[in-house]
Amino acid sequence: MNIISTKDFSPENLGYFFDKTSEMRRLDNGTIDERRELASRHIGRQMYSLFYEPSTRTRSSFGLAAAKLGIGKDQTENAKEFSSAAKGETLEDTIQMFNNYHVDALVIRHPETGAAARAAAVAADHMAIINAGDGKGEHPTQALLDSYTIYEHFGRLNDLSVTIGGDLRQGRTARSLARLLALYPGNDVTFVSTPSFRIADDIKQELTQAGTSFRESDNVHDSVKQADVVYWTRLQKERFDPGESMQDEEFVIDQNVLDVMNPSAIIMHPLPRVGEITTDVDRDPRALYFRQAGNGLYARMALLDYLMARG
Amino acid sequence: MNIISTKDFSPENLGYFFDKTSEMRRLDNGTIDERRELASRHIGRQMYSLFYEPSTRTRSSFGLAAAKLGIGKDQTENAKEFSSAAKGETLEDTIQMFNNYHVDALVIRHPETGAAARAAAVAADHMAIINAGDGKGEHPTQALLDSYTIYEHFGRLNDLSVTIGGDLRQGRTARSLARLLALYPGNDVTFVSTPSFRIADDIKQELTQAGTSFRESDNVHDSVKQADVVYWTRLQKERFDPGESMQDEEFVIDQNVLDVMNPSAIIMHPLPRVGEITTDVDRDPRALYFRQAGNGLYARMALLDYLMARG
Amino acid sequence: MNIISTKDFSPENLGYFFDKTSEMRRLDNGTIDERRELASRHIGRQMYSLFYEPSTRTRSSFGLAAAKLGIGKDQTENAKEFSSAAKGETLEDTIQMFNNYHVDALVIRHPETGAAARAAAVAADHMAIINAGDGKGEHPTQALLDSYTIYEHFGRLNDLSVTIGGDLRQGRTARSLARLLALYPGNDVTFVSTPSFRIADDIKQELTQAGTSFRESDNVHDSVKQADVVYWTRLQKERFDPGESMQDEEFVIDQNVLDVMNPSAIIMHPLPRVGEITTDVDRDPRALYFRQAGNGLYARMALLDYLMARG
Numbered sequence: 001m002n003i004i005s006t007k008d009f010s011p012e013n014l015g016y017f018f019d020k021t022s023e024m025r026r027l028d029n030g031t032i033d034e035r036r037e038l039a040s041r042h043i044g045r046q047m048y049s050l051f052y053e054p055s056t057r058t059r060s061s062f063g064l065a066a067a068k069l070g071i072g073k074d075q076t077e078n079a080k081e082f083s084s085a086a087k088g089e090t091l092e093d094t095i096q097m098f099n100n101y102h103v104d105a106l107v108i109r110h111p112e113t114g115a116a117a118r119a120a121a122v123a124a125d126h127m128a129i130i131n132a133g134d135g136k137g138e139h140p141t142q143a144l145l146d147s148y149t150i151y152e153h154f155g156r157l158n159d160l161s162v163t164i165g166g167d168l169r170q171g172r173t174a175r176s177l178a179r180l181l182a183l184y185p186g187n188d189v190t191f192v193s194t195p196s197f198r199i200a201d202d203i204k205q206e207l208t209q210a211g212t213s214f215r216e217s218d219n220v221h222d223s224v225k226q227a228d229v230v231y232w233t234r235l236q237k238e239r240f241d242p243g244e245s246m247q248d249e250e251f252v253i254d255q256n257v258l259d260v261m262n263p264s265a266i267i268m269h270p271l272p273r274v275g276e277i278t279t280d281v282d283r284d285p286r287a288l289y290f291r292q293a294g295n296g297l298y299a300r301m302a303l304l305d306y307l308m309a310r311g
Numbered sequence: 312m313n314i315i316s317t318k319d320f321s322p323e324n325l326g327y328f329f330d331k332t333s334e335m336r337r338l339d340n341g342t343i344d345e346r347r348e349l350a351s352r353h354i355g356r357q358m359y360s361l362f363y364e365p366s367t368r369t370r371s372s373f374g375l376a377a378a379k380l381g382i383g384k385d386q387t388e389n390a391k392e393f394s395s396a397a398k399g400e401t402l403e404d405t406i407q408m409f410n411n412y413h414v415d416a417l418v419i420r421h422p423e424t425g426a427a428a429r430a431a432a433v434a435a436d437h438m439a440i441i442n443a444g445d446g447k448g449e450h451p452t453q454a455l456l457d458s459y460t461i462y463e464h465f466g467r468l469n470d471l472s473v474t475i476g477g478d479l480r481q482g483r484t485a486r487s488l489a490r491l492l493a494l495y496p497g498n499d500v501t502f503v504s505t506p507s508f509r510i511a512d513d514i515k516q517e518l519t520q521a522g523t524s525f526r527e528s529d530n531v532h533d534s535v536k537q538a539d540v541v542y543w544t545r546l547q548k549e550r551f552d553p554g555e556s557m558q559d560e561e562f563v564i565d566q567n568v569l570d571v572m573n574p575s576a577i578i579m580h581p582l583p584r585v586g587e588i589t590t591d592v593d594r595d596p597r598a599l600y601f602r603q604a605g606n607g608l609y610a611r612m613a614l615l616d617y618l619m620a621r622g
Numbered sequence: 623m624n625i626i627s628t629k630d631f632s633p634e635n636l637g638y639f640f641d642k643t644s645e646m647r648r649l650d651n652g653t654i655d656e657r658r659e660l661a662s663r664h665i666g667r668q669m670y671s672l673f674y675e676p677s678t679r680t681r682s683s684f685g686l687a688a689a690k691l692g693i694g695k696d697q698t699e700n701a702k703e704f705s706s707a708a709k710g711e712t713l714e715d716t717i718q719m720f721n722n723y724h725v726d727a728l729v730i731r732h733p734e735t736g737a738a739a740r741a742a743a744v745a746a747d748h749m750a751i752i753n754a755g756d757g758k759g760e761h762p763t764q765a766l767l768d769s770y771t772i773y774e775h776f777g778r779l780n781d782l783s784v785t786i787g788g789d790l791r792q793g794r795t796a797r798s799l800a801r802l803l804a805l806y807p808g809n810d811v812t813f814v815s816t817p818s819f820r821i822a823d824d825i826k827q828e829l830t831q832a833g834t835s836f837r838e839s840d841n842v843h844d845s846v847k848q849a850d851v852v853y854w855t856r857l858q859k860e861r862f863d864p865g866e867s868m869q870d871e872e873f874v875i876d877q878n879v880l881d882v883m884n885p886s887a888i889i890m891h892p893l894p895r896v897g898e899i900t901t902d903v904d905r906d907p908r909a910l911y912f913r914q915a916g917n918g919l920y921a922r923m924a925l926l927d928y929l930m931a932r933g
Contacts, residue, residue, distance in 0.1 A: 028413050029413060032355055032356075033355075035355035035356070036354050036355035037355075038355065039354050039355045039383060040354065056387065056390065056400075056405065056408075057408060059387075060359065060385055060387065060409075060412070061412060063385030064357055064359065064383070064385050064412050064414065067357050067383030067384065067385060068357060068383060077387065077388060077389070234398075271400070271404065271408065272398050272399065272400035272404060273400070273404065274398065274399035274400070275399075279403075282407075290407045290408065290410070290411050291411060293407075293408045293411050293412075294408075294410075294411025294412060294413070297411070297412045297413070
């Protein structure tokens with residue numbers, strides 16, 4: 001099994017991975033004997049992390065997940081500059097090399113959309129390819145941890161009112177979350193952004209086909225009032241169109257926004273943030289983004305635990 | 312417990328860490344069964360090395376210390392360039408992420424003075440912060456290994472004549488060693504440098520308050536004659552003032568200096584050296600700087616062994 | 623024992639390493655219990671990878687070899703930029719530091735010819751130096767995996783017709799393979815290249831002295847017809863002389879070349895390739911270059927298994 005796209009997930013396998021993620025969290029926070037048992041579980045298996053682009057969160061959480069499960073690992077932080085890629089080797093040749101190194105899982109981050117699928121196409125059966133982000137394409141383990149965080153809190157992924165805000169045009173986490181919500185009945189999605197950062201038509205079509213209700217707005221206060229989940233994303237200013245100016249201050253979660261939010265809501269963010277949630281919000285019990293980051297570790301442990309138990 | 316500053320050390324806990332450092336050296340140089348037992352001791356624990364600045368010695372000795380103790384680990388060599396920091400994430404947010412990754416120890420090197428203390432302020436109780444150098448601030452594990460090296464040789468840290476030479480103005484190892492010597496009675500310190508590289512007033516005040524005698528000199532030969540310990544540091548030429556020219560050749564430990572040194576003295580250096588100790592000195596039995604480097608490994612193993620045995 | 627040069631290998635120790643390489647491949651492709659036993663074999667030993675130059679293949683295969691054998695490890699990807707070397711530390715001082723870190727094996731890649739031998743000259747007895755490539759000098763583990771690949775297929779390293787093509791002037795793999803073939807009787811070597819990329823005189827002299835027959839050619843088709851082994855290398859275009867233009871298309875292995883090759887021949891390449899073997903050749907059963915890459919892992923495991931079992 002490869003993990004290439006959000007489309008690799010279904011309500012059935014998500015249910016399995018959610019239970020596994022909870023188990024990983026419980027054991028890792030258990031006694032030292034439980035942690036020791038966990039760290040002996042997959043001795044003899046190996047993972048390689050092949051990162052062609054910068055990453056702290058994703059790379060370190062995969063690295064720690066492997067360490068916590070006893071999986072041998074090696075990695076490159078900057079495959080683009082320090083590797084055979086610089087000499088002109090194709091991704092396909094690199095993958096065939098790792099096939100022959102008998103690696104059980106290859107975690108890949110690559111700047112080109114579709115790179116993980118290209119890797120999977122030439123990967124040997126014994127080597128699972130895990131997409132850790134490919135360009136503007138997919139980042140399925142982020143989608144897994146995001147949906148787990150909602151599930152962990154509410155006990156369900158259906159019949160929820162979800163507001164997704166910030167850069168929806170290019171943010172792959174916003175797109176992926178909308179897709180996953182469309183797999184479950186009764187969800188209601190509000191997209192909030194300025195006109196030039198609106199969610200793309202393909203996602204709107206998917207939601208329509210799935211029968212998931214949604215609307216678009218440019219008013220933060222109105223959009224968060226009824227939400228069970230407020231999912232906020234970073235404004236990627238390097239991608240602004242020339243001459244365009246986004247009123248940042250209108251897209252910030254601060255005490256004023258907290259005041260109008262549902263008391264039982266949760267606030268999520270894929271991190272890093274650069275000002276779009278003020279730090280005083282961190283003390284609010286509804287702020288779940290750091291726990292969400294931790295769920296990234298446990299969701300990746302769940303995936304690896306599943307993949308390593310095969311064969 | 313966090314290890315942020317030389318001030319975290321006292322004669323009491325230094326005694327404990329010195330014994331532990333000796334134990335680590337003994338076991339690591341013991342039989343393969345002893346090394347194997349050591350490498351199984353902390354299975355189930357994890358450490359992360361977050362380095363925002365270049366380092367060979369410190370980073371590799373922490374990495375090997377973890378490996379030798381069975382601690383799972385992951386790291387980034389260049390957090391500044393390849394991480395969320397490049398996207399504008401604050402150090403505090405990065406630390407809160409590692410809190411949620413349930414890491415037992417976070418080793419941090421950062422260019423800004425005070426960064427490790429800022430990290431400790433937001434670190435969870437279960438995660439020990441170890442300062443591996445923050446700007447011109449502190450480098451406490453260097454101070455630990457330096458004082459251990461003296462203790463290992465002389466069996467005490469009191470009633471010693473210590474000459475500290477080279478760049479005393481900016482060298483944090485020289486400053487830290489002077490501080491630690493002030494914790495013990497009867498030490499006598501000679502600082503030797505050119506006028507523009509003199510030790511700063513804050514250290515002189517600390518020594519005065521502690522009742523530790525000291526003097527300043529610009530004559531190497533005179534300063535080393537009576538010393539039990541000659542602690543030499545690198546001249547950081549990139550920090551010379553414009554128009555200033557240091558007579559390097561006067562601040563070199565070579566055969567001429569050896570000839571006037573006490574036969575029972577020891578020569579230390581935090582390394583790397585770039586000519587301020589000539590290589591023919593390496594063969595002199597008083598040259599302890601490579602053993603000192605090895606003590607860096609064992610002192611860090613001692614710290615980690617202590618921190619990992621908690622809770 | 624250090625592994626510095628192809629000259630460290632003899633028919634006697636190659637026979638031992640070939641058997642060990644086969645054992646490593648068998649166990650790593652065996653049951654999970656066999657892999658788990660392997661990954662527990664050398665717990666308590668440590669390896670450090672000190673890479674001053676980019677590498678994917680060599681560095682990751684050493685890293686995975688250590689993981690698969692239970693050897694603790696740490697590494698630097700880019701020692702040149704991120705280490706004490708940038709501050710002016712000599713290689714000799716760096717090696718003496720690792721002596722004192724009590725590392726069992728130090729794997730070194732360095733841009734300067736002779737660097738590994740310089741490292742070995744100051745390395746402690748307990749620390750094996752493994753040359754992972756030093757400038758235009760040596761890359762002995764590549765020579766080991768190349769010769770193993772031939773041995774694995776033919777069951778011998780003697781009485782073979784071997785054609786070596788591409789950049790023979792600067793390619794250290796081509797030079798090393800020729801050297802190893804001269805250790806065995808009855809081999810016949812054809813060097814095929816354009817005039818400016820011809821094999822150097824020192825290799826020709828070695829072959830002559832060993833009584834190994836050889837010839838030079840610039841015709842690919844003629845040269846591969848009778849070969850048991852076709853060993854192809856990358857044209858390092860950055861090294862072309864000014865005004866020189868190599869007819870690349872004449873030095874490409876493609877279907878036309880396959881058509882004239884011996885049906886029982888094998889095609890090898892040290893990788894990466896950048897067009898000098900077309901991808902349709904991959905499907906031909908004679909194409910062994912990806913298996914050869916995998917043999918790089920197993921040959922390095924064999925070396926490490928041998929070195930770690932000492933003392």
